[in-house]
Amino acid sequence: xxxxxxxxxxxxxxxxxxxxxxxxxxxxxxxxxxxxxxxxxxxxxxxxxxxxxxxxxxxxxxxxxxxxxxxxxxxxxxxxxxxxxxxxxxxxxxxxxxxxxxxxxxxxxxxxxxxxxxxxxxxxxxxxxxxxxxxxxxxxxxxxxxxxxxxxxxxxxxxxxxxxxxxxxxxxxxxxxxxxxxxxxxxxxxxxxxxxxxxxxxxxxxxxxxxxxxxxxxxxxxxxxxxxxxxxxxxxxxxxxxxxxxxxxxxxxxxxxxxxxxxxxxxxxxxxxxxxxxxxxxxxxxxxxxxxxxxxxxxxxxxxxxxxxxxxxxxxxxxxxxxxxxxxxxxxxxxxxxxxxxxxxxxxxxxxxxxxxxxxx
Amino acid sequence: xxxxxxxxxxxxxxxxxxxxxxxxxxxxxxxxxxxxxxxxxxxxxxxxxxxxxxxxxxxxxxxxxxxxxxxxxxxxxxxxxxxxxxxxxxxxxxxxxxxxxxxxxxxxxxxxxxxxxxxxxxxxxxxxxxxxxxxxxxxxxxxxxxxxxxxxxxxxxxxxxxxxxxxxxxxxxxxxxxxxxxxxxxxxxxxxxxxxxxxxxxxxxxxxxxxxxxxxxxxxxxxxxxxxxxxxxxxxxxxxxxxxxxxxxxxxxxxxxxxxxxxxxxxxxxxxxxxxxxxxxxxxxxxxxxx
Numbered sequence: 001x002x003x004x005x006x007x008x009x010x011x012x013x014x015x016x017x018x019x020x021x022x023x024x025x026x027x028x029x030x031x032x033x034x035x036x037x038x039x040x041x042x043x044x045x046x047x048x049x050x051x052x053x054x055x056x057x058x059x060x061x062x063x064x065x066x067x068x069x070x071x072x073x074x075x076x077x078x079x080x081x082x083x084x085x086x087x088x089x090x091x092x093x094x095x096x097x098x099x100x101x102x103x104x105x106x107x108x109x110x111x112x113x114x115x116x117x118x119x120x121x122x123x124x125x126x127x128x129x130x131x132x133x134x135x136x137x138x139x140x141x142x143x144x145x146x147x148x149x150x151x152x153x154x155x156x157x158x159x160x161x162x163x164x165x166x167x168x169x170x171x172x173x174x175x176x177x178x179x180x181x182x183x184x185x186x187x188x189x190x191x192x193x194x195x196x197x198x199x200x201x202x203x204x205x206x207x208x209x210x211x212x213x214x215x216x217x218x219x220x221x222x223x224x225x226x227x228x229x230x231x232x233x234x235x236x237x238x239x240x241x242x243x244x245x246x247x248x249x250x251x252x253x254x255x256x257x258x259x260x261x262x263x264x265x266x267x268x269x270x271x272x273x274x275x276x277x278x279x280x281x282x283x284x285x286x287x288x289x290x291x292x293x294x295x296x297x298x299x300x301x302x303x304x305x306x307x308x309x310x311x312x313x314x315x316x317x318x319x320x321x322x323x324x325x326x327x328x329x330x331x332x333x334x335x336x337x338x339x340x341x342x343x344x345x346x347x348x349x350x351x352x353x354x355x356x357x358x359x360x361x
Numbered sequence: 362x363x364x365x366x367x368x369x370x371x372x373x374x375x376x377x378x379x380x381x382x383x384x385x386x387x388x389x390x391x392x393x394x395x396x397x398x399x400x401x402x403x404x405x406x407x408x409x410x411x412x413x414x415x416x417x418x419x420x421x422x423x424x425x426x427x428x429x430x431x432x433x434x435x436x437x438x439x440x441x442x443x444x445x446x447x448x449x450x451x452x453x454x455x456x457x458x459x460x461x462x463x464x465x466x467x468x469x470x471x472x473x474x475x476x477x478x479x480x481x482x483x484x485x486x487x488x489x490x491x492x493x494x495x496x497x498x499x500x501x502x503x504x505x506x507x508x509x510x511x512x513x514x515x516x517x518x519x520x521x522x523x524x525x526x527x528x529x530x531x532x533x534x535x536x537x538x539x540x541x542x543x544x545x546x547x548x549x550x551x552x553x554x555x556x557x558x559x560x561x562x563x564x565x566x567x568x569x570x571x572x573x574x575x576x577x578x579x580x581x582x583x584x585x586x587x588x589x590x591x592x593x594x595x596x597x598x599x600x601x602x603x604x605x606x607x608x609x610x611x612x613x614x615x616x617x618x619x620x621x622x623x624x625x626x627x628x629x630x631x632x633x634x635x636x637x638x639x640x641x642x643x644x645x646x647x648x649x650x651x652x
Contacts, residue, residue: 053546056550058546058549078549079550079551079552083550085546085547087546088543089543091544091546093561093565094565094566095561096561104553105550108552108554108557109552152547
């Protein structure tokens with residue numbers, strides 16, 4: 001087990017990176033505590049897999065250092081680091097049985113057959129693979145195969161962290177739940193550090209106690225799932241997390257009000273004061289579930305038009321037009337959906353301001 | 362929806378049927394026809410039943426050619442398969458080296474077979490050939506493929522390996538390139554040695570293409586004709602007379618169409634039988650369950 005520390009990491013796939021845009025990872029400086037379940041969440045191409053490969057040693061970063069428990073491992077190859085990695089699709093040794101697959105990392109490290117047997121049986125027990133031990137690995141279902149890949153990491157008693165690179169991509173939807181809860185269970189039982197890369201927010205938010213959201217080669221925010229939802233520190237976090245994502249409206253600040261095309265939205269005094277000092281393009285952000293839709297006018301409300309309604313079973317998504325910009329509101333199923341002209345309420349405690357994409361604070 | 366049989370669809374198969382008829386069925390029927398008759402001349406033939414088959418199966422020279430053929434094909438597979446895999450493993454994976462290597466390696470496959478025989482005949486001639494004269498005059502090792510049976514075999518093998526290993530290389534290389542990077546990464550994390558990586562990842566993943574390479578090399582080497590015919594003409598003596606060379610001698614030089622037909626069919630059955638056995642065996646390799 002280990003504390004994983006990333007010290008000013010930057011990586012470029014080009015031999016001589018010139019500008020900022022040549023870097024796949026711009027600047028990553030972060031510490032993951034021992035025994036935590038962390039997720040790296042971000043869209044395709046944001047650098048998640050690159051970062052994971054740097055942690056596992058498959059890639060050497062262009063700049064910066066990787067430390068395990070304070071020990072510099074930047075130059076060490078993956079087999080010398082105490083980590084295991086589970087890949088997007090199951091990587092198995094097709095010609096071997098499940099037992100030999102699990103035993104492979106131990107055999108390569110020259111353990112005695114008695115020790116190997118003991119470890120493999122132990123791990124097979126945890127992963128419910130005992131009935132398949134003598135079966136050929138290639139004939140099993142995708143979820144069993146993914147468990148074998150995980151098992152090859154777990155058998156090593158010295159393993160400090162297990163890295164997952166979108167491990168549920170090829171698993172059937174109903175099996176995803178089972179496998180994900182199995183992963184959580186293993187995490188709680190073995191207290192290993194798990195780092196889990198995914199582009200699926202549901203996966204990240206249910207799996208991890210700490211989620212790092214990545215965007216264009218940077219970690220834009222690290223926090224608990226609740227934190228990310230309620231207090232996005234970056235426009236991208238607001239947009240990427242939640243379904244649908246946060247609403248954004250371009251605005252200007254006048255006194256305690258955010259002005260959106262003539263209409264004024266009353267803000268929290270403190271937030272307004274900070275926003276007056278902020279530079280760059282100002283945007284107002286609010287989560288669809290906090291946006292209030294009323295049929296009649298009330299204090300501090302703004303006029304909008306209903307454009308369409310989407311019924312998603314347990315709730316409805318209402319698309320609204322406000323000053324030429326589209327907003328979405330999430331309404332419970334039992335609430336009546338107003339038509340035509342409506343009034344929107346922006347509760348100050350849920351209304352955020354972003355300057356050039358970053359939370360004003 | 363109502364369905365009704367439309368037998369006119371069969372007409373769509375007609376072009377293929379005609380092509381296959383002319384390319385395979387009619388020639389094969391002709392051979393079968395020859396094999397059961399004694400033909401004296403146009404319009405003068407007698408039905409002889411299985412006589413030619415019995416005669417050919419009792420022919421010592423056929424057996425000699427057959428064992429020679431097995432030895433040849435065996436050596437070909439033994440040398441070309443490992444060599445091809447080795448070269449494929451050593452080839453660059455990306456960059457400008459890839460097209461250069463691929464084109465260079467594929468060159469022998471583009472040369473007409475008769476030309477290959479001629480190239481090697483001249484190359485190994487003891488008096489003027491670079492290889493033959495070099496062996497004799499520079500190294501002082503007597504070498505004459507027209508006189509010594511071992512030299513003739515060495516020459517034929519060299520030519521064959523030079524000509525056809527590239528096919529194995531290309532297939533093996535394609536197989537290697539198709540292995541996702543994650544397998545190598547997993548192997549590194551599992552601490553696998555290069556040998557273990559080859560044995561448990563590369564070789565199993567290449568099985569499909571290697572099966573094709575193996576079968577193609579078996580069949581082609583078993584049917585080899587043009588190159589050794591041009592190079593040695595089956596000699597010295599009969600030492601490089603392979604089945605096809607012997608067959609042509611009977612059927613075309615002696616014009617014994619009946620025995621030639623029977624021989625062809627026996628030949629055909631042997632190739633088919635062995636290809637089938639090899640295919641079945643290769644499909645089964647590494648599929649049993651074990652601890």
